[in-house]
Amino acid sequence: MSIYPIKSRAVTLDHRGGTKSYHLVLIEAANGHCVVINRWGKTGAFGEIKVETFDSPIKAQKAWDKKEREKVGKGYAQKGGTRDRTAADVSELPKVVDAMTFNKMGASAVKHLDPAFDTSGMREADDPQYDEETGAKLDTARKADIADAIEAQRIADAEKAARAYDDNDLYGRF
Incomplete structure (x- = not known):
């Protein structure tokens, strides 16, 4: 059985305070496999993401409906309409x-x-992490260790400056 077309339905919910947004995306393949993406954060920022996979469109729709009801109950309202898209082949899936x-x-x-x-x-999606005692969100962003790269750049810059002084016949004459 073909998995295409893959259909996507997305809604954006904004909090009545105007500073928070919640995005729900339901993606369904023709073979019945589904993915529900929950994305939230400050309005205008990408924010956090949670991805759930389902083997049944009914289970995925229930998860979607439950999250939508929860957010509406907490003061969110749909912004704009529902965005429906369809991917006919593999090249259209990211779009x-x-x-x-x-x-x-x-x-x-x-x-x-x-x-x-x-x-x-x-990469795999990073689930948000919370402190077990306080419930506060932990900063789990992947950070690159760039100390070695900074040191290598500093050495390269010093060598370049030394070569520039050596190549300049006028250096030190004034």
């Missing part, structure tokens, strides 16, 4: 979700939808 969300949803979720999709170079 259906939107490129930034697609890159962050994780390789396993993409493989759940389309097992033949090339996910080399894709």
Whole structure:
């Protein structure tokens, strides 16, 4: 059975205070495999993302409806209409979700939808982490260790400056 077309439905919910947004995306493949993406954060920022996979459109729709009811009950209201998109083949799949969300949803979720999709170079989605005692959100952003790169750049700059002084016949004459 073919997995295409893959359909996507997305809504944006804004909080009545105007500073927070919640985005819900339901992606359904023709074989019945589904992914629900929950994305939230400050309005205008990408924010946090949570990705859930389902083997049944009914279970995915229930999860979608439950989260939508929860958010509406907490003061969120839908902004704009529902955005429906369809991917007819593998080249259109990233556009259906939107490129930034697609890159962050994780390789396993993409493989759940389309097992033949090339996910080399894709990372897994990072679930938000919370402190067990206080419930405060922990900063789990992946940070590169750039100390070695900074030191190498400093040495390269010093060598370049030394070569520039050596190559300048006028250096030190004034």
